[in-house]
Amino acid sequence: xxxxxxxxxxxxxxxxxxxxxxxxxxxxxxxxxxxxxxxxxxxxxxxxxxxxxxxxxxxxxxxxxxxxxxxxxxxxxxxxxxxxxxxxxxxxxxxxxxxxxxxxxxxxxxxxxxxxxxxxxxxxxxxxxxxxxxxxxxxxxxxxxxxxxxxxxxxxxxxxxxxxxxxxxxxxxxxxxxxxxxxxxxxxxxxxxxxxxxxxxxxxxxxxxxxxxxxxxxxxxxxxxxxxxxxxxxxxxxxxxxxxxxxxxxxx
Amino acid sequence: xxxxxxxxxxxxxxxxxxxxxxxxxxxxxxxxxxxxxxxxxxxxxxxxxxxxxxxxxxxxxxxxxxxxxxxxxxxxxxxxxxxxxxxxxxxxxxxxxxxxxxxxxxxxxxxxxxxxxxxxxxxxxxxxxxxxxxxxxxxxxxxxxxxxxxxxxxxxxxxxxxxxxxxxxxxxxxxxxxxxxxxxxxxxxxxxxxxxxxxxxxxxxxxxxxxxxxxxxxxxxxxxxxxxxxxxxxxxxxxxxxxxxxxxxxxxxxxxxxxxxxxxxxxxxxxxxxxxxxxxxxxxxxxxxxxxxxxxxxxxxxxxxxxxxxxxxxxxxxxxxxxxxxxxxxxxxxxxxxxxxxxxxxxxxxxxxxxxxxxxxxxxxxx
Numbered sequence: 111x112x113x114x115x116x117x118x119x120x121x122x123x124x125x126x127x128x129x130x131x132x133x134x135x136x137x138x139x140x141x142x143x144x145x146x147x148x149x150x151x152x153x154x155x156x157x158x159x160x161x162x163x164x165x166x167x168x169x170x171x172x173x174x175x176x177x178x179x180x181x182x183x184x185x186x187x188x189x190x191x192x193x194x195x196x197x198x199x200x201x202x203x204x205x206x207x208x209x210x211x212x213x214x215x216x217x218x219x220x221x222x223x224x225x226x227x228x229x230x231x232x233x234x235x236x237x238x239x240x241x242x243x244x245x246x247x248x249x250x251x252x253x254x255x256x257x258x259x260x261x262x263x264x265x266x267x268x269x270x271x272x273x274x275x276x277x278x279x280x281x282x283x284x285x286x287x288x289x290x291x292x293x294x295x296x297x298x299x300x301x302x303x304x305x306x307x308x309x310x311x312x313x314x315x316x317x318x319x320x321x322x323x324x325x326x327x328x329x330x331x332x333x334x335x336x337x338x339x340x341x342x343x344x345x346x347x348x349x350x351x352x353x354x355x356x357x358x359x360x361x362x
Numbered sequence: 363x364x365x366x367x368x369x370x371x372x373x374x375x376x377x378x379x380x381x382x383x384x385x386x387x388x389x390x391x392x393x394x395x396x397x398x399x400x401x402x403x404x405x406x407x408x409x410x411x412x413x414x415x416x417x418x419x420x421x422x423x424x425x426x427x428x429x430x431x432x433x434x435x436x437x438x439x440x441x442x443x444x445x446x447x448x449x450x451x452x453x454x455x456x457x458x459x460x461x462x463x464x465x466x467x468x469x470x471x472x473x474x475x476x477x478x479x480x481x482x483x484x485x486x487x488x489x490x491x492x493x494x495x496x497x498x499x500x501x502x503x504x505x506x507x508x509x510x511x512x513x514x515x516x517x518x519x520x521x522x523x524x525x526x527x528x529x530x531x532x533x534x535x536x537x538x539x540x541x542x543x544x545x546x547x548x549x550x551x552x553x554x555x556x557x558x559x560x561x562x563x564x565x566x567x568x569x570x571x572x573x574x575x576x577x578x579x580x581x582x583x584x585x586x587x588x589x590x591x592x593x594x595x596x597x598x599x600x601x602x603x604x605x606x607x608x609x610x611x612x613x614x615x616x617x618x619x620x621x622x623x624x625x626x627x628x629x630x631x632x633x634x635x636x637x638x639x640x641x642x643x644x645x646x647x648x649x650x651x652x653x654x655x656x657x658x659x660x661x662x663x664x665x666x667x668x669x670x671x672x673x674x675x676x677x678x679x680x681x682x683x684x685x686x687x688x689x690x691x692x693x694x695x696x697x698x699x700x701x702x703x704x705x706x707x708x709x710x711x712x713x714x715x716x717x718x719x720x721x722x723x724x725x726x727x728x729x
Contacts, residue, residue: 168631197633207628211646211724220642221632266628273632 119182121146121277121308122167127176129162136162137173138332146276149309151319151340154329155355160312163329164279167310168199181276197225200270204282206262208254208269214241215250218269226273233272240268244298260291264298271302278302280311314359320344328352420700441694445701448685452702455521455676455684464512465524468504471497472527480716482723487641494535501528517595521676523705529599529667529677534660536603537610544611545648546640549618566608571669574601579673598673606663613655617648650724657717661710678702 120143127140136159144150152160165171166178169185169192178185180195209217218237222228228236241247244264246257254262263283270278280299284292296318303309303322313319319326319340326343328336328351336349344360347353392402424440445452454465475497484490505524508514520528547559566574578601579594591597621644629639649656671680682702686695 170627170630193633193635196631199631201627201631203624203628205622205624207622207624209625209628209643209647211650221634224638224642225633269632 118145120144120179121148121181122310123177123179124163124166125177127166127173127178129159129166129171129173129175136332137166140176140334142327142334144277144308144310146308147306148324149303149307149322150311150325150327151323152310152312152327152329153314153316153319153355153359154335158329159332160329161281164201164281164310164312167277167279168196168201170201197273198276199279200273200275200277201279202263202266202270202281202283204285206254206259206266206286208262208266210254213251213253214246214257214265217254217265218272221269222272236272237268240271241265243271243301244268245294258291259287260294263287263291263295267295267298267302277308277310280309280313282312282314284313284315316344316360328355330355440697440700442697445697448691448698449701451522451685452678452682452698453522453524455525455681456519457521457524458513458515458519461507461513461515464504464507464515465520465522468501469524469527471504472501472531475501476531498531498535501531517593520595522681523678525670525675526664526667526677529602529670529675530664532599533603533606533663533667536600537606537663540603540607541610541614542645544607545614545618548611548615563608563611566604567612569605571602571605571666572672574605575669575673577601594673595675598670598675602663602670606659610656610659613652613659614645614648616655617650617652618644620651621647653717653721653724657713657720661713664710664713665706678705 122142122144124140124142127137128135129137138159140163142163152163154160162171166173166185167180173185181198183191183195185192185195208214209220212220215234215237218240219228219230219233222233222236223230226233238247238250241250244267246261246264246268249257249261249265254265257265267283283299284295287295292315296315299309299311299318300322309322311318311323323340325337326340327334328343328347328349330351336343336347336352338348343352344356347356393399419438420440423438424442426442450459450462454462457465475493478484478493478497479490484493503509503512505520505528506515506517544559544563547555548563550556550559575598578597582597583591625643625647626639629643634642667677668679670677676684679702682698683695686692686698691698
């Protein structure tokens with residue numbers, strides 16, 4: 111996969127993507143190119159399709175029209191393709207989705223064992239180094255239910271990073287957290303961004319967007335309404351809907 | 363979170379709740395008002411009287427050995443002589459007398475296998491398969507014979523406790539894997555599989571166990587070719603196992619339904635395939651979620667093994683009836699039933715306690 115960077119293949123490319131839930135169209139003509147190393151923040155009102163969009167990138171949702179390619183491989187119904195892509199794409203969920211019946215360490219080593227075929231020692235070394243990166247190596251033997259929300263979300267990030275993904279997707283990673291725990295998760299995400307990870311984040315943390323995003327995308331009613339670099343996006347939004355949304359979330 | 367709470371508590375120097383001592387609680391709960399004291403006193407007396415009656419019947423005024431049987435006619439207590447004289451019939455049924463050691467050993471092996479599979483160390487597909495194949499194979503070899511100079515004893519001579527344990531173990535062994543397949547099948551994304559499995563489960567759940575056992579024993583010989591029929595006992599066990607699996611499948615399915623969709627999605631995004639997600643993420647959580655009803659199904663099944671009497675097998679209850687059914691022992695059926703009840707109790711109570719222990723153990727890390 112490393113040769114993709116040299117060949118300048120986009121990390122993610124979507125063209126003409128349409129998706130419906132029943133009769134309701136959730137994605138309308140999505141055109142999006144994300145280059146390797148780029149950090150994208152996607153925001154928008156609830157129900158605007160932003161979560162669905164990034165869930166399509168790792169094929170947790172099927173799109174019905176258009177093309178999605180990840181690291182040069184097209185997402186279609188070919189199962190081998192999908193597995194290959196999922197291994198290169200990490201996903202962090204709003205509700206953490208840690209496996210409650212496994213310790214933190216087992217959560218991290220599971221896929222290393224089963225998918226990457228690492229032996230136990232190798233897998234634990236990798237897992238511990240990533241738990242150190244998210245600052246919770248001392249919690250390795252605990253179960254998720256014994257940790258705070260912020261700690262659980264950091265474990266979830268470490269678990270994804272264990273697979274050494276090329277792209278990380280974040281689906282509202284701080285929305286289920288108590289306010290005092292948000293920054294510990296954002297700090298981890300910032301340091302990940304500084305290391306050059308390709309990131310697509312659905313989030314309303316506008317401070318985070320200003321600090322790390324290369325591009326901020328605003329979605330409403332299934333469309334990409336506006337996209338720009340963070341300074342222009344926040345200071346000079348072009349679209350009325352963007353202005354309204356920003357005024358609603360920033361002026362409190 | 364836990365350490366956080368602890369440090370907050372010590373910082374604000376909150377004290378522990380007042381420690382309610384036993385004597386204090388007894389006084390508060392039982393003797394708070396004169397009426398409470400009266401009620402406690404009356405109930406206590408009634409309980410003590412009943413307890414004395416039972417102890418007197420079972421121990422103080424009872425006769426214990428077979429030789430003392432003539433004394434039974436005048437004794438006011440239990441005549442345990444019947445157990446002393448007839449316990450081999452109860453435990454082994456029609457199994458040939460000089461081979462009873464084989465039946466005993468087989469029971470010990472099977473109980474050992476069941477107990478061993480209760481230890482979490484054995485909880486992988488591979489270890490459980492090996493354990494049960496060995497345990498069950500040994501049991502079968504000992505009971506059936508035909509190898510290593512053991513004489514052949516066909517299943518229609520099996521009986522008593524050994525038969526009860528055999529049926530329970532065989533039904534569990536066939537039924538558990540089948541129930542997992544049925545539960546997964548009913549949740550299949552392919553509508554045709556989901557529908558067919560659903561129909562299969564609902565069909566067998568709509569029939570009484572008795573009907574299924576009768577059909578297995580009496581009707582299937584007309585339907586199946588000779589080489590597929592096997593012994594009547596095996597057909598009855600397969601029928602019983604299907605019945606068990608249909609109920610257990612619904613218990614497991616309930617456990618699967620309770621798992622949030624995000625769990626499977628997390629497995630998907632880590633690149634796990636279907637088999638890995640099922641065996642590592644879904645089933646362990648499903649078993650945890652529906653543990654009480656899964657254990658309950660085992661308890662019911664152990665007791666329902668007595669129904670095979672109807673199709674002509676002498677499991678422990680029927681053997682018991684045979685044990686008091688002759689000559690001098692006919693009046694002492696109560697003692698026989700108490701003895702059999704005690705055996706059932708030991709098995710079923712252990713099973714329930716084990717279930718309770720598991721629930722406690724598995725709650726680790728669950729909020």
